[in-house]
Amino acid sequence: MSVYAVTYVYVTDPDRLAEVRPEHREFLRGLHESGTLRVSGPLPATPDGEPGGALLVVEAEDATGALELLAADPMRREGLVAHRAAREFVPVIGGFAA
Template sequence: MTIFAVEYIYDVQRTEDLNELRPSHREFLGRLHDEGALLASGPWLDNAAPGALLVLRGESDAEVSRLLDDDPFQRAKLITHRTLRAWKPVFGPFEDD
């Protein structure tokens, strides 16, 4: 399996919608984590565009994209940009031999 780094950029004009859907978004991500697909995720903390970084494991970028299409944030069109890139960690907890 391949590890993928995914960046979400959120719609800054829809903060209330983001706050309203955040519990279901986190529940969705919790299920992916419990299933072993999601390795880590969390929001950016700097002053750049609001968003998050997700690290997932999957067979292909198409599979990971399909998984993330069910994210409540994605379904509500709160994610204005999603970047998905295959990643090979060399050090750390996600090392992929």
């Protein structure tokens, strides 16, 4: 297994994002408890207009597997993820380092 950094860019719909967030977090808690999600958290919108999103660090066989792991995320299911991408992450210092 390798480690992948997955980024989400959310649509601009604060009410819907807030409505779905509890189910989204419950989904992610399940992945964390199973050991496939190492950490996740929001990437807030920036003052210059970049939309908010999220960073999720997961273990998977490849980038496709990392995205498949998150395919059932309620944020994605509800059409609130405008873009997502996975890229291998190789931690060398800190809590994720091997």
